Amino acid sequence: MSAPVTKQRATHYETPGRILDIRREFPILSRKVQEKPLAYLDNAASTQMPSKVMETITAYHEFHHSNVHRGVHQLSQEASDLYEGAREKVRRFIHARDTRQVIYTSGTTAALNLIAHSWGNSRVGKGDTILVSNMEHHANIVPWYMLAKRTGVQIKVIPILDDGTLDMDAFEAMLDPSVKAVCVNHVSNALGTVNPVRTIAGMCRERGIVSVIDGAQAVGHLKVDVQELDVDFYAFSGHKMHGPTGIGILYGKLPLLNEMEPFLGGGDMILSVSFDNITWNDLPFKFEAGTPPIAQAVGLGAAIDYLNGHDRTFLYDYEQQLLSYANERLAEVPGLTFIGTAPQKAAIVSFVMKDVHPHDIGTILDGEGVAVRTGQHCAEPVMDRYGISSTTRASMAFYNTFEEIDQLRDALLKVTELFDVTD
Amino acid sequence: MSAPVTKQRATHYETPGRILDIRREFPILSRKVQEKPLAYLDNAASTQMPSKVMETITAYHEFHHSNVHRGVHQLSQEASDLYEGAREKVRRFIHARDTRQVIYTSGTTAALNLIAHSWGNSRVGKGDTILVSNMEHHANIVPWYMLAKRTGVQIKVIPILDDGTLDMDAFEAMLDPSVKAVCVNHVSNALGTVNPVRTIAGMCRERGIVSVIDGAQAVGHLKVDVQELDVDFYAFSGHKMHGPTGIGILYGKLPLLNEMEPFLGGGDMILSVSFDNITWNDLPFKFEAGTPPIAQAVGLGAAIDYLNGHDRTFLYDYEQQLLSYANERLAEVPGLTFIGTAPQKAAIVSFVMKDVHPHDIGTILDGEGVAVRTGQHCAEPVMDRYGISSTTRASMAFYNTFEEIDQLRDALLKVTELFDVTD
Amino acid sequence: MLLTNRTKNLYQEVILDHNKNPRNFRVIEHPSHTAKGHNPLCGDKLDVYLVLDENQTVQDVSFVGDGCAISKASASIMTTIVKDKHIDEVRTIFRGFHDMATGKIEADEDPKLRRLRAFSGVRDLPARVKCATLAWHTLDAALKDEEIITTE
Amino acid sequence: MLLTNRTKNLYQEVILDHNKNPRNFRVIEHPSHTAKGHNPLCGDKLDVYLVLDENQTVQDVSFVGDGCAISKASASIMTTIVKDKHIDEVRTIFRGFHDMATGKIEADEDPKLRRLRAFSGVRDLPARVKCATLAWHTLDAALKDEEIITTE
Ligand SMILES: Cc1ncc(COP(=O)(O)O)c(C=O)c1O
């Protein structure tokens, strides 16, 4: 049942020593699950954290923790420096012009909700349209749906082609003067598709339309340059790039951010408060109400340092090799159909198997030590688009190995045997 | 200049061995600042974390991290169990009836904003009133101010008496039928006042008014029983109770929470999504959009375990001793006036000094290793109430010592000498 | 084929068989009771149809829907079990099944659960308990005249 | 009295003196330029008043406000320095002062800053730099005809 393995191929697909070294920096990767070595292929849901990031967070708590911004004492100054230092790291990481454009949020979801409120509430209404792609994560759908309920703006769906690429012709045809915003992810978590964000943002800009890019699946893998992409808003999460949960970033263009009303109210986002009048603080603080995720920002900064400490082109190329290898090996599994076969893809493989429900696949794979996600991946409209209820998804990071892909394939073959699946 | 010290008093005020043991569990407390031992008296801004909590967070990342709720694989199950296990710990900690009433947020500020939107937007309008006390933190003012802008509801201020207690007679007189909500903190961060929350909530309940209690300064010190207090909403933050930043809790009564619309939209808070219709998830998930602060919830659970591992009555009594001692010793400092002298106080001492600006006091104290906060403490209306621009605030936790209070007093005496302050 | 014991316990022959050839997999045109069940975690959806006679005994029962092997087999086996039983007995079996699936009682403690023992493997898999119990929850909801039931 | 060097550097005699007895602490009724400065972090607020003659030279200057010793002394010393100076020179001094306060240049590098050297201690205290420069920022804003200036 297994495909013939030529000598040449075996050599080509040997996991490089650099990757094996990297693996050792991630303690969780040497865990066992059901007495099998863990093959963690659920990176699109959340990535794992290297020891260095954990140590930075612990050191922060052991030596520097305090509330930020308001204190005259040493610890408060140190915490503020670390917190603002991390903001500068994020700025450089995404090539933003100015740290005022880097707003800490609790995650991508919070960032997108911020836009839907602070930009949306006052900018759209009846007669206006917001375009949302058919491959969006719920985080980039539900806030717009709720905005539509508040304001009467209409949501229209940019269709996708069978291979999971955005239908750019349909998109262009939809760009009539009623369109106020276009909401698209950089990389689809359900399909792996890498969208032509620069082109999309350019088409928007020509027409005075705001581009809202969900970069949750992109920042940990691609090199993101928000100035080169020239997008209006860009959102992402720490936990999808080897940093902590509880933190995310909203990047925005200054004129937009300047004109927006704050979203959450509280300490730090105001300059002065009386019961009659409140003056908002300047950027980025206007959008950072209350005690921010300080330790998490420091952790995100450490994750960025970690990524910058490696040759990111090498890591990206290696992930692409994992993707090709997975495509090849999984094609050997009887009854398996890929969902999402765009030419430009991140290392995400979604598939269905004839007569076997993904939930059963997931459980059996787990029994073999293979961690994959099954379900709708918070992207129900994608499932509806393909007329399926759910998929099984293996999503890779640079610390995965060719051997783990083999482990996945072997486990899938067991599923086919148990359920008697044939092509 | 120093007060006479009787033998008996010196004995009485010796820091107990149990406290010295506890101190060793907090690495940051043995730090030096300006070559002086650190006296961390800024606990109302943020508390420090014991090693045990740091270790729990690290262990979570080393062995169990994964996204929650959606995964069939082992790690996802473990992460979900830890995340939901922490929710159960919170439930027991505040004596809530049901875990569905325990909603994770990113902090007190986020929790109060959630109420102002999800409850406020549909429940108040022109002609209605919301009462906010004069001693609220900006986190419990600005969201209501913003709600007023959205809906036309009127904000009225419950006055405070000169000693910093709430004016209960005035409060009762304000409770006319237009009042829809009363927003009061359990403990004031600026004054230390402990408010009679149970009485306030009772007066509200009789009249069908919703009580919104900001417990940020209470949970780390008092034993909080939301059923006994019988409040409608109660909000607090992890970082003020020896847990991490980036996490907070909203507790609410079930009927209220059930009827409220969600606040943020995204993954996990919905049951099904199409572009035409969305069905919200059940409690508590309806209010938890996106990947939640998983590691932070686990850390909060560990902080609760830590607190429960000690005799909390002992800790509370000890903090009250620190408070009396601070009151006594600081009364010896020339030109010093206390702001906030309510009979029921948490271990927070706010004061001004004749002819010396708090900012200068803060800097000089920092030079002596004493970390205090100076400024408005995110409570500008309190400052206005007392006709001052800011105060110096020393806020204690159970790990502080009598010697640190002495260190504070000695540093203040240096301020008076430098600035030539006399009574 | 080398499968872990857990997998073998879970996917027993009888479950695989009912998954492949579900019994009473059809719509009843005029049910006395019906409800829709939904497990949003895995997308399982099923409709349960019931016809009770005047003595509150199950005259006919069926289901349709889409789900994993565990939920489909559970629904199929359920229809074969509850047929001709009084609803009080149906509820008793459901309670017992629920306790077994959540590990509160052993599979062999209750003779009534004999034909349901195949599902005892889910106790090691909290995420799958809901798959095994969805059909029963839906049946229970139908009996209570609730129209939509969600487990997760 | 034992004070740390940092404290002694910061609170030099001249600063304590100007804090206690601020010079030109008064409102000018008909200023040619005025601005309000606000440091929300510590609540410092001050108004700066200026009268320029036709040659753009400072004929009169004053301030009122409430603030910490550093900001008050800085405002007071500023008024005594800029009097009778051309605004170009005022701006040059401000730039030099700013560079000294933020540690970009040494206090003794620029002879123009002689009387401002007392403030060089703030460079070790990032939180206090804004106190030392608030008056100057406000003056600068007044010259630019901005009405409210905020530093933080
Ligand atoms: C009384 C009070 N309420 C609310 C808050 C806001 O809490 P957080 O900043 O953690 O959201 C604080 C702390 O700053 C506080 O002391």
Ligand SMILES: Cc1ncc(COP(=O)(O)O)c(C=O)c1O
């Ligand atoms: C494409 C995409 N967008 C948005 C999100 C939401 O991110 P978070 O859950 O961190 O807010 C995710 C991750 O779940 C995602 O994959």
